[in-house]
Amino acid sequence: MQFEFATATRIIFGEGAARQVALAAKPWGRCALVVTGRAPERASRLLADLEAEGAQSTTFAVEREPTVDLIARGLRQAHGERCDVVIALGGGSVIDAGKALAALLTNPGELLDYLEVVGKGNALQNPAAPFIAVPTTAGTGTEVTRNAVLGVPERQVKVSLRSPLLLPRLAVVDPELTLGLPSAITASTGLDALTQLIEAYVSIRANPMTDGFCVRGIPLVARSLHRAFHQGADQEARRDMSLAALFSGLALANAGLGVVHGFAAPLGGRFTAPHGAICAAILPFGMEINLRALRARAPQNAALGRYQDVARMLTGRPGAGAEDAIAWTREICQELEIPPLKAYGIGEQDVPALIAEAAKASSMKGNPLALTPEELQEVMTRSMGSV
């Protein structure tokens, strides 16, 4: 057996950990670019901590999913203020913007030089500026992955900037930062983490180290996502979800993903919908059709037993079968008010293009087996909620 598990990120986890960010950043630079979300005032404590440490800072707000233009604007500000360290405090979009900005601060040219699909796809040459990721949601795990998802609205696509050099130097995961999250964001981000844990666990690239994170992470979601959704101030539930999200990032960065994220990539480029809500709407059908295809064409495939493990982890019942995992995910989608994809305006007319793009998506590569165009069509049609 041979496997690889890569992460260069130092991780600090725990309640109150966010107070350590300024001290950690101090030796790495003179001026910090602090990337925030829609509510920059959430960073006020961090800015005060930086000031107390004698560090300069400037704030850049990322109000929606980052685009090529937004990154160019942030980069101008960072160069103008001579920033040499980047701290991103926010959800997945904010952290992805921070990753791209840290990389471009030390690499010549512009973002398009390095983007796959829509740009030149050049490899980053220089290590990124020191980058600290501080997630305020519990879902994407992007604080420990080596890609940043960026939108190119005029092409209706989202593409990734990918490089091992994008791994944050430090991830500070403080569950207290998620205490006030609205329930809809708790739902979509939490179900993204669950999807990532399940897809990494059944991936063809799963290995004993990624398995460890999935086997510990899936039960945390099973135990605590309901509670985090209904009682947002429950500290234990928030801690479980922050840990599960972190584990999902470590797992997906090393094991890859599958059909659900394969579709989430092109859907995210064409429609305005939360990434996690898209994943959640597809998850039960992706699992069901994978399972059926495995039984028909690959009855010896280890993923069959793994779906059964997932069912046991989700339900807590030793006798649970793979179908129980599907039922569990359907029920939680209902309970957490996840709408079918048609709620975002996705219709039958979109399906052929989505199938073509999903089949090529890098996220699809970990799926336990290749699905036929008919099977992919069924996943999409049923996730839309039209049958």
Ligand SMILES: [Zn+2]
């Ligand atoms: Zn995801």
